[in-house]
Amino acid sequence: MRFDKFGKALKDNAPSWMRRNSAIAAIYDSVFRTPKKQTRPRGQYLSLVRHAFNQYDWINEGAPLSDLFNGDLSTEIVRLSPGYIKFSLFQMQFEAARFERELVLNIGDHEVNADLLASVAFSLGISANRGSDITVVSTRPIRAQRTPFDAHASEEAWLRSLQFVAGLRSRRSTLILVGDQTCAANRNRWNSIIRNLLKVSNKFDGNVLIIENSVSNNLTNANYTEILGRTNVALLPGEIISPILSERLEKSSSAASYHTKIWTRLPTALPQMLLRDLNRKGARSFQTETEHNLDLAGEYSQAFVGGSLPGPISLAQSDASVEVINGVQRYIVNAFDARGRLDGASGLETLPSISSSSAFLQWGASESKRRKRLRRNSKNSAAPLFFVEDGFIRSVEIGLKGSPGLSFLIDDLAPYYEAREWSRIELTLASEWAISAEQRAEARASIENIRRRRxxxxxxxxxxxxxxxxxxxxxxxxxxxxxxxxxxxxxxxxxxxxxxxxxxxxxxxxxxxxxxxxxxxxxxxxxxxxxxxxxxxxxxxxxxxxxxxxxxxxxxxxxxxxxxxxxxxxxxxxxxxxxxxxxxxxxFYAGWGLTEDRLKLDWRRRTIRSLEEIFYCAYLARSVYFNERNGSKCGLDELVAQVASDRDHYLSKAHI
Known part of the structure; x- marks a missing residue:
């Protein structure tokens, strides 16, 4: 007899007074009841319908999103697999840019996944409007001359964009496995290759991105579950409908293609991947970026700092971390103008409830179980992962006393203090980015304000x-x-x-x-x-x-x-x-010519930076400030004035 059936028999044959006791009945249920397994769809691929793109009706006329996808957009499958939606819209952006158009998503009032679609659109830089009868994809004349989808974007920038779409943390050491339509006819071989690749990928600090160019489900449950549980492996399923994307994948030195008889690129691509991890100590080098921030992660991080988020943010702290949530992180939701906070480090079964997150925020760089789950859930939700730290002007009292932070610094690549990997601040300073006259004046004025107010x-x-x-x-x-x-x-x-x-x-x-x-x-x-x-x-x-x-x-x-x-x-x-x-x-401020350095930071010494340039990247471009008095986001100078006033009041009370 099964254990749960045995428990039911005991409960059914118990004395009447025991059966009527709700507390005892609850104990029986908790001990003997078999937990209901959470459904995890196995490759329920939401693939774009090819004929919809051959005709390109949506370029000039609005097309219902449901007509472009195979699958019911209102099901839980979407909330478990938002990356499929993101990958498809990403390709539509490529095509819109090819026709010199800008993609627009009009989200229906009654759309079950409205918050999810709004967050995905925001992360991709797609204009999203709410209030339509149904969710419609349309375009309008392009406003920006350069976009992350520019055909001339550098290989590094393009790879960062693709990893961003997949929900992966950006790594220069990346292997992309592209499977074509023949995967459906060779499922055993395809799954054997993926299974072996998953084993090997445990041995290096890089990413594996599997793109299955197919409309059918070709992965075994074991492989799919393994991919779900990993932080450095992601799956982008569905037909590749963008010629630009296909061309970039064919030219990429990081991509390996699967064919029926031979897997042509893997023997050379994998060893290169193992040797090309430029993120680790001792292997740092720099290849000049021809375009600064010409990738989705860089574009989104700027929007994340300056705009209102359409969905909630997810952090590693559980709901039980009341002291942290109400203490040092008290203002983080309001500072980012988000629609609440969620526990982003919970189990896979919670993906439907956290998939609408506009971003996942990791505080600190050290490893922990909850931070690993946070990164895993971020990947499976295809939501961006940001590293967040206290800003450089934090508060009056120190954080260890529970004083809430009034500023937050974010970075989409690595914590700002991480010298073993590229952070966005470091990459910006090492690139060909040039500060504008307005930005320099703003930085100089803020520096003087901070210096004067001490x-x-x-x-x-x-x-x-x-x-x-x-x-x-x-x-x-x-x-x-x-x-x-x-x-x-x-x-x-x-x-x-x-x-x-x-x-x-x-x-x-x-x-x-x-x-x-x-x-x-x-x-x-x-x-x-x-x-x-x-x-x-x-x-x-x-x-x-x-x-x-x-x-x-x-x-x-x-x-x-x-x-x-x-x-x-x-x-x-x-x-x-x-x-x-x-x-x-x-x-972050060493190696740019302003300091005497004991360490030789060759990858920074290529570029001499001024105090205003470093200040702008750290204090202005990547930092968010919060006005505790009116409860809203504010500028740096406003926070400086607030902190100076609060400090004087604090010191006067301490003196008394």
Whole structure:
């Protein structure tokens, strides 16, 4: 007898008083009832109908979306497989651009998947309107001269766009497997190849993108389930209807094609993929981008910062993380003008409820089970994944005290402090991007505003002259960081780097070395790199003095001749204050000609950047600011004024 049937028999034959007791009945149900399995459609491919594109009626006349797809758009299958819709609309954009038209999606009022369609359209840069009777695809004259679908886009930019459509985190090491119509007649061979490829792909840090150019379902349950569970493997099914896409795939050095008798490209493509991972430490190089941000991920990240999101955002925190949600992340939904927040790191069975997310936000770069599930769900939802961190002007009090952040910095490629991979900020600065006169003026004005108001990341500390300022020796400020800070290892540094920095400073003749421990250590009870365990005898060196009392960083800058740091953002604040800065790690602002660098960052040294250019990319182009008083998104200067006012009020109360 099955276990659940045995439980039912026990329950049915229990005494009447026990059967009438709802609590006991619930216990029986929870223990003996077999959980209902969640349906996971196996390749329910929503493929574009070929004749609809041969005629191109939709170019000049609006066409119902349901007429262009094989499948019911109102079913749960769509919410489990939004990538299929995204891939099809992506190809329609290619075709619209070919006819010098701009794609428009008019979403019906009664569309079950209205939020999902709106989020997909927003991520692809498609204009979406609500209020139609049915969902209709149409076009209008193109407004922009250059688009991510330009035929002359670089290989790197084009690959990033394709990975973005598939929901994959951008990797330069990418293998694309393209299966043609013969896959349906050779399912066993096709699935055998995919099964072996999935095994091999566990051994490298790259992406596998499987494009099945077919209208039928050719994957086994095992392969499909494996793809669902992976963060670096994605499936784009359905007929390829865009000649531009077909041509780019044929020319791509990252693509391998499947044919009935021979798989021509895999023997050379796979080894190249294994050797071409340019993201890892020791393998960094730079190939000049002919067009800056000419890819979908870059375009969407700009829209994500500046616009209102049509759907919710998903984060790794569960609903039970009340302290975090109501504390440090209290304003994140309003700051991005999103329609709520969701638990994006839950099980696969929750995909229907989170597939309408406009984006998934990962806080931090370290690995965890919930972050891995967040990336997996982002991929399966075909929704963009962004790395989000506290902005460079965060709040008055430190985050460890639960103070909510008032600014957020996002990056679609990697956390801004990650020097082992390309971040969008770094890629922008390393590209041929040129700051406009208006952007430079805006950055210069904001820099001056911050300098004049003496605003830092945290603003709880008073402004005063330190007692050691009168010392006649040359004064060097060494900046600490919280022990284990992710930005240290991501910035190509370690605890030994801090020892080297202190050792070099104490070796300078006639110098006073001021060690400033991080606020998280002095008032947050966290670890410090400037500890006895790490520095040993250097702590008692006669030229060393500690400044552990809380003080406005600008008071320190006023009192010293130069500032040394590893990867701390305080080094960039010192640049804003006009100080000479020496850097021992690889923070986002090092290697561009503004700092003295202990590390040789060749991939950055190709381009010299000004303070205004770095400031614009970090503080203006990729940051979102929130006005706590009126509860809405605001500009940088507005936040600076708010923080300055709140700081003065906070310090006056502390003084009383």
């Amino acid at each position: 605003i830092s990341k945290y603003n709880h500390a008073p402004d005063y002259a330190p007692v050691w300022q009168a010392d006649p020796r040359r004064k060097i400020l060494l900046v600490d960081q919280r022990n284990g800070d992710q930005s240290v290892s991501s910035g190509l540094a370690s605890a030994s780097t801090f020892r080297e920095m202190v050792s070099d400073a104490t070796g300078m003749e006639n110098s006073l070395v001021i060690l400033k421990r991080h606020p998280d250590a002095t008032i947050g009870n966290m670890g410090s790199y400037f500890s006895a365990g790490n520095l040993g005898p250097l702590l008692s060196h006669p030229s060393v003095t500690f400044h552990d009392d809380e003080i406005n960083p600008y008071s320190l800058f006023d009192a010293v001749d130069e500032v040394w740091c590893v990867t701390s953002g305080m080094g960039f604040e010192a640049l804003i204050a006009g100080k000479r800065v020496k850097v021992y790690g690889a923070p």
